[in-house]
Amino acid sequence: MQRIGVFVCWCGSNIAATVDVQRVAEELKKEPGVVFSADYQYMCSESGQNLIKDAIKEHALTGVVICSCSPRMHENTFRKAAASVGLNPYMVEIANIREQCSWIHKDKATGTEKAIILGRAAIAKVHLNAPLIAGESPVTKRALVIGGGIAGIQTALDIAEAGFEVDIVEKSPTIGGKMAQLDKTFPTLDCSACILTPKMVEAAQQEKIKIYSYSEIDEVKGFVGNFSVKIRRKARYVKEDICTGCGLCTEKCPQKKVPNEFNMGMDNRRAIYIPFAQAVPKVATIDPNYCTMLKTGKCGVCSKICGVKAIDYTQQDEIVEAKYGAIVVATGFNPISPAKFDEFAYSQSPDVVTSLEYERLMNAAGPTNGTLLRPSDGKHPHTIVFVQCVGSRCDGAEKGKPYCSKVCCMYTAKHAMLTREKYPDTDVYVFYIDVRTPGKNFDEFYRRAVEEYNVHYIKGMVGKVVPENGKLKVQAADLLSNEQLHIDADMVVLATAVEPDPSARSLATKLTASMDTNDFFTEAHPKLRPVESPTAGVFLSGMCQGPKDIPETVSQASAAAAKVIGLLVKDKLVGNPCVAHSDELLCNGCSSCEKVCPYGAITYSDKEFRMPDRTTALRRVAAVNPAVCQGCGACTVACPSGAMDLFGFSNNQIMAEVDAICK
Amino acid sequence: MQVENKEFKPLIVAFCCNWCSYAGADLAGTNRLNYPADVKIIRVPCSCRVNPMFILRAFQRGADGVIICGCHPGDCHYTTGNYYARRRMTALFSMLDYLGIEKGRTRVEWVSAAEGQRFAETMNSFVSTIISLGENKRLEDLRCKTK
Numbered sequence: 001m002q003r004i005g006v007f008v009c010w011c012g013s014n015i016a017a018t019v020d021v022q023r024v025a026e027e028l029k030k031e032p033g034v035v036f037s038a039d040y041q042y043m044c045s046e047s048g049q050n051l052i053k054d055a056i057k058e059h060a061l062t063g064v065v066i067c068s069c070s071p072r073m074h075e076n077t078f079r080k081a082a083a084s085v086g087l088n089p090y091m092v093e094i095a096n097i098r099e100q101c102s103w104i105h106k107d108k109a110t111g112t113e114k115a116i117i118l119g120r121a122a123i124a125k126v127h128l129n130a131p132l133i134a135g136e137s138p139v140t141k142r143a144l145v146i147g148g149g150i151a152g153i154q155t156a157l158d159i160a161e162a163g164f165e166v167d168i169v170e171k172s173p174t175i176g177g178k179m180a181q182l183d184k185t186f187p188t189l190d191c192s193a194c195i196l197t198p199k200m201v202e203a204a205q206q207e208k209i210k211i212y213s214y215s216e217i218d219e220v221k222g223f224v225g226n227f228s229v230k231i232r233r234k235a236r237y238v239k240e241d242i243c244t245g246c247g248l249c250t251e252k253c254p255q256k257k258v259p260n261e262f263n264m265g266m267d268n269r270r271a272i273y274i275p276f277a278q279a280v281p282k283v284a285t286i287d288p289n290y291c292t293m294l295k296t297g298k299c300g301v302c303s304k305i306c307g308v309k310a311i312d313y314t315q316q317d318e319i320v321e322a323k324y325g326a327i328v329v330a331t332g333f334n335p336i337s338p339a340k341f342d343e344f345a346y347s348q349s350p351d352v353v354t355s356l357e358y359e360r361l362m363n364a365a366g367p368t369n370g371t372l373l374r375p376s377d378g379k380h381p382h383t384i385v386f387v388q389c390v391g392s393r394c395d396g397a398e399k400g401k402p403y404c405s406k407v408c409c410m411y412t413a414k415h416a417m418l419t420r421e422k423y424p425d426t427d428v429y430v431f432y433i434d435v436r437t438p439g440k441n442f443d444e445f446y447r448r449a450v451e452e453y454n455v456h457y458i459k460g461m462v463g464k465v466v467p468e469n470g471k472l473k474v475q476a477a478d479l480l481s482n483e484q485l486h487i488d489a490d491m492v493v494l495a496t497a498v499e500p501d502p503s504a505r506s507l508a509t510k511l512t513a514s515m516d517t518n519d520f521f522t523e524a525h526p527k528l529r530p531v532e533s534p535t536a537g538v539f540l541s542g543m544c545q546g547p548k549d550i551p552e553t554v555s556q557a558s559a560a561a562a563k564v565i566g567l568l569v570k571d572k573l574v575g576n577p578c579v580a581h582s583d584e585l586l587c588n589g590c591s592s593c594e595k596v597c598p599y600g601a602i603t604y605s606d607k608e609f610r611m612p613d614r615t616t617a618l619r620r621v622a623a624v625n626p627a628v629c630q631g632c633g634a635c636t637v638a639c640p641s642g643a644m645d646l647f648g649f650s651n652n653q654i655m656a657e658v659d660a661i662c663k
Numbered sequence: 664m665q666v667e668n669k670e671f672k673p674l675i676v677a678f679c680c681n682w683c684s685y686a687g688a689d690l691a692g693t694n695r696l697n698y699p700a701d702v703k704i705i706r707v708p709c710s711c712r713v714n715p716m717f718i719l720r721a722f723q724r725g726a727d728g729v730i731i732c733g734c735h736p737g738d739c740h741y742t743t744g745n746y747y748a749r750r751r752m753t754a755l756f757s758m759l760d761y762l763g764i765e766k767g768r769t770r771v772e773w774v775s776a777a778e779g780q781r782f783a784e785t786m787n788s789f790v791s792t793i794i795s796l797g798e799n800k801r802l803e804d805l806r807c808k809t810k
Contacts, residue, residue, distance in 0.1 A: 070685075070689045070692075071706070072681075072685070072686060072689060096689075096704070096706075098692065099688065099689040099690075099691075099692030099693060100688055100689070100692055100704050101692075101700075103692035103693065103695055104691060104692050104695065104696065104697050104698060104700075104783075105697070105700050106697070110700045111700070113700070114700040114703070117703060118703065121703070121705070512742050514738060534740060578708070596711075596743075596747055598741055598742045598743050598744070630741060631708050632708055632709040632711055632712065632740075632741035632744045633707070633708050633709055633711060633712030633744075634709065634711040634712070634741070634743070634744050634747050636712065636714065637711060637712065637713070637714045637715070637747070637751065638747075646708070646712065649707060649708055649712060651714060651716070654705060654707065654712075654714070654717055655716070655717065655720055657705050658676060658705065658717055658720050658721045658724065658726075659720070659724055661674075661676055661703045661705070661721075661726075662674060662676065662721055662724030662725050662726050662807075663724070
């Protein structure tokens with residue numbers, strides 16, 4: 001028989017106002033096995049905890065029931081208190097008489113009666129509790145960062161700075177991500193490449209960082225501290241360690257008509273290419289969809305011209321297997337395609353561009369070398385209309401996204417301002433639903449666009465864009481003056497919504513990390529744990545978690561790095577002892593449990609058993625790896641013979657609770 | 664509610680998963696949303712931890728209704744637990760219905776940690792269903808009766 005102590009908390013008046021705490025303590029004192037019972041104003045306070053500790057020592061308690069707030073609140077507090085005086089922390093149970101009793105009932109008699117029943121259930125459970133000891137698992141002191149944009153680079157740099165090895169896996173041939181495509185950054189108008197490329201170089205030169213470019217994640221196994229990851233290094237048909245990045249092949253390749261994705265397809269590159277001049281690693285890559293040699297076997301120009309013989313047409317995808325202690329997801333975003341929005345004539349006229357395309361048109365390294373020219377005829381545009389919220393804040397979300405993409409207001413202000421600065425003869429209109437400028441120096445920036453640069457900001461949405469005689473006829477409504485506007489524009493720029501990278505969904509499945517309805521990764525807690533995913537050991541950085549600008553991305557990246565460092569400095573991780581275990585004598589080896597386990601924690605092996613007739617027999621039995629098991633209990637119900645049970649929530653314990661409640 | 668049912672205090676057992684529904688129940692408390700005291704919550708790690716035996720035991724011991732609450736489909740903390748719960752309970756509930764435990768006495772609901780309101784509404788509607796169904800006499804084992 002356990003010796004149980006019951007402690008009823010008043011929680012000031014939170015519990016005591018609707019529950020007669022003295023009576024609860026008295027009634028629970030009568031339960032079998034209860035040798036001590038007390039009530040106190042604040043059990044979680046230091047003196048409350050001392051009361052518990054003293055009672056454990058004085059009455060040699062083997063079990064403790066605390067009738068207080070939710071176990072989600074103070075279970076740990078009380079477990080620690082018990083452990084400090086030598087009682088196994090898993091001998092403590094909480095009866096939730098605040099959130100699930102005193103706060104929802106107004107009548108004192110009802111509340112008291114329910115509190116007593118909840119207390120009885122907890123006592124019944126504690127009778128069957130067994131001391132549990134948490135297992136330990138080692139930590140692999142290496143981190144994996146998935147995605148090599150500014151978020152991934154910053155995270156990797158910070159982790160490497162602390163002295164840990166980091167691998168970056170980037171699916172495109174170079175790191176740098178979307179930020180590499182930007183021209184200037186708001187609100188300071190820093191040149192994006194000038195602040196990003198030194199970081200890219202630093203990442204490449206940092207000894208602790210290894211960059212797997214042009215690679216993807218194939219498989220993730222394991223758990224926090226002990227992930228085992230298969231990385232697919234896609235065949236780039238160029239030997240990465242030999243190629244010097246001289247770029248000769250990219251000039252001589254006869255296949256010239258390949259849309260250049262770095263310039264949003266507004267100009268062409270060759271089939272063998274280096275995405276941009278400052279690419280890291282600066283290594284050529286052959287695009288197998290366009291390379292004549294790979295498609296027909298006839299060409300081989302790049303191989304002939306390469307001085308160091310780096311071209312290898314027979315290269316195959318290579319799988320690298322590596323172990324990591326922590327994984328950071330930094331898969332970033334993509335602007336949505338405006339093709340669904342027919343009213344803006346994006347697919348009808350090349351002069352209707354997205355903001356990222358406009359960014360490339362303004363960029364000195366872009367398709368027009370930084371001169372703003374209309375894509376259709378190469379002439380200088382005189383009237384430019386910017387349309388905001390294309391696909392953002394859409395009701396119903398059939399075509400667009402329900403959320404605000406956060407960065408569009410500011411980059412549109414930037415585009416408008418830069419356009420007016422470079423070409424004061426242009427008329428710039430911005431159509432907006434709301435201008436949202438929360439951020440340091442953001443509103444000042446927007447006001448400068450309006451006041452100093454005379455950008456015409458008009459509240460209202462563009463209804464239709466019609467290409468006609470080389471012009472774009474824009475029909476819009478001015479909501480403030482309630483007028484219909486007709487503007488003959490030379491260019492229309494669409495500030496399209498951002499969405500998570502399409503690869504994120506399958507990655508989330510591999511990581512067993514959860515996503516919200518918009519495919520953004522969810523945080524462990526939206527306010528208090530914003531850079532951790534609910535899956536232990538998986539962290540989030542940048543746009544993959546939600547729309548954010550560069551400074552926010554960088555702060556989140558560093559925050560994720562700090563969390564990773566906090567994990568990697570530990571030599572051992574203490575596991576959750578509430579895991580499943582199998583009774584080998586009952587197990588009949590049916591595999592039902594193995595099939596339902598989402599973590600692959602259950603394995604089967606043949607074991608020798610002594611039979612009643614003194615012979616031995618081999619039997620297939622299940623075993624649970626306590627380091628992998630997360631304690632969901634799916635197997636305990638699937639098991640037909642009742643061999644599987646869960647520590648901390650055993651069949652008998654829950655049955656006892658049911659019995660106590662139904663008494 | 665109704666006068667004739669004034670005497671009847673149903674006994675309802677609610678199994679709530681630790682990550683979503685139990686937190687949702689806590690939130691209902693934090694927001695002071697009322698639901699009847701007839702509901703007693705048992706915390707389980709996941710809705711898939713609820714063994715059909717627990718439910719049979721509850722009915723045998725005189726429970727008038729049993730409700731299982733878990734994370735919304737797709738949001739399970741353990742990825743797939745609530746799908747198993749849904750399947751198992753669909754099978755169990757139709758079998759119980761065959762045995763005379765009406766479908767209204769058993770329910771599976773999805774309540775997230777942010778849905779305190781939904782938790783309270785669910786409990787209110789479940790309790791009123793049970794009140795209209797009356798006492799569970801079908802599976803109750805008289806030997807278990809203490810009063």
